[in-house]
Amino acid sequence: MEIASSxxxxxxxxxxxTPIEGEIKVRGAKNLVPKAMVAALLGSSPSRLRNVPDIRDVRVVRGLLQLHGVTVRTGEEPGELYMDPSRVERANVADIDAHAGSSRIPILLCGPLLHRLGHAFIPGLGGCDIGGRPVDFHFDVLRQFGATIDKRADGQYLEAPRGLRGCKIRLPYPSVGSTEQVLLTAVLAEGVTELSNAAVEPEIEDLICVLQKMGAMISMDTDRTIRITGVDRLEGYTHRALPDRLETASWASAALATKGSVYVRGAAQREMMTFLNVYRKVGGAFEIDDEGIRFWHPGGPLNAIALETDVHPGFQTDWQQPLVVALTQASGLSIVHETVYESRLGFTSALNQMGAHIQLYRECLGGSACRFGQRNFLHSAVVSGPTTLQGADLVIPDLRGGFSYLIAALAAQGTSRVHGIDLINRGYENFIKKLEDLGAKVERPA
Known part of the structure; x- marks a missing residue:
């Protein structure tokens, strides 16, 4: 494999x-904390966010808030952020571009900035290459609220000359990002916003809790409909972010793939129930107490399974890639049907180079057809196991795929060189130290 010199x-x-064994700690969810930081822009008084992980997405949003005049500093306890938005101001376009290029989160600043300043600028956006994440839909939503958008060479310029007004929106798919966009825009918009076919992930519910603490009026129905009644003013909040269930599942899969045992301090059962059921079905063991969850391989063969990803409360797509590595060690044929991102199974080619037997298919191999079934995407996989993995040179393709490569390297015989590991910093706090604490034999090149 040819490795880029950069x-x-x-x-x-x-x-x-070597099996990984020991204890690590997870803090607040990557898919909540940066969005709660954006929500602080909406307040007329300071906010305090606790259980904040030190990850790149947090640093990106912190920099963007500071560029717009928000005072951001560490709080009194570890993992606490204090954010004062009393002096929000227009930021330099070049500075925004320098901060935003590595993340898609800045598009969520549009609604809050339109409310605070009457205008916003969004440059080109980054993020993981795992399939379509059409930012155009975000702009379509903002237009329905009354924003005007001027597309220029350096990005998108948005204004709200008549303010933002509530509207009725139906999502074609329960997109987390689109739901967040509506929530962050609707809370200060005039009138009522009705969002149907909304995402209802735990991180969405936690963001709603943040906004409700600020004074927002938001109700959730059982049919994925969210109604937001706009208010004139929001205050700051004090909130402890829910734990990162996606990082928790990654360490659980690592314990299973390496025949190890990991206690994840800070993990919570409620948001993990679907994963825990599948983990037990594969043959993994876990034990829950008030402080966290211990995951381990109990010995004996693992079981092949049929797995289909879905939006919450289904099996999360971010759980899929790490678990696939463990499934290479299960006896028999496992079937994985990815229904959320059309390109999320591309990471398996590197696993095959390590000795795995994974075949991709364009057909829907799950229990039901999905939106990718007639669109020529390799979105189903058959994993044949168990196979012995061998060390290899690996280039990280995306955040969860990257951590999956780490798991594969830990489970493999011999030595692997994993390239592009800085991408993992987007969502895994101090992951190299955590690996070392678990007894993993890892090192940086001399």
Missing amino acids: MTDDVLIVHGG
Whole structure:
């Protein structure tokens, strides 16, 4: 495999074949904390957010808030942020571009900035290449609220000359990002906003809790409909972010794939119930107490399963990639049907180079057809196991795929060189130290 020279300084050497054992801690969810930070822009008084992980997405949003005049500093306890938005101001376009290029989160600043300043600028957006995430839908939503959008060479310029007004919106798919966009825009918009076919992930509910603490009026119905009655003013909030269930599942899958045992302090059962059922079905063991969850391989063969990803409360797409590595060690044929992102199974080609037997298919191999079934996407996989993985040179494709490569390298015989590991910092706090704490044999090149 040819490795780009620009990535040679961003490498982790992994000596595999040793079970990981010990304890690590997870903090607030990557899919909530940056969005709660954006929500602080809407307040007329300071906010305090607790249980904040030190990850790149948090640093990106912190920089963007500071560029817009928000005072951001660490709080009194570890993992606490204090944010004062009393002096929000227009930011320099070049500075915004420098901060925003590595993340898609800045598009969520549009609604709050339109409310506070009457205008916003969004440059080109980054993020993981795992399939379509059409930002145009975000702009369509903002137009329905009354925003005007001027597309220029350096990005999108938005204004709200007559303010923002509530509207009726139906999502074609329960998109998390689109639901967040509506929530962050509707809370200060005039009138009532009705959002149907909304995402209802735990992180969405936690964001709603944040906004309700600020004074928002939001109700959720059982049919995925969210109604937001706009208010004239929001205050700051004090909130402890829910734990990161996606990072928790990654460490659980690592314990299973390496025949190890990991206690994840800070993990919570409620948001993990669907994952825990599948984990037990595969043959993994877990034990829950008031402080966290311990995951381990109980010995003996693992079980092949049929798995289909879905929006919450289904099996989350971000759980799929790490678990697929463990499924390479299960006896028999496992079937994985990815229904959320059309390109999320591309990471398996590197696993095959390590010795896995994974075949991709364009057909829907799950229990039901999905929106990708007639669109020529390789979105189903058959995993044949168990197979012995061998160390290899690996180039990280995306956040969850990257952590999956780490799991594969830990489970493999021999040494792997994992390139592009800085991408993992987007969503995994201090992951190299956590690996070391679990007894993993990892090192940076000399």
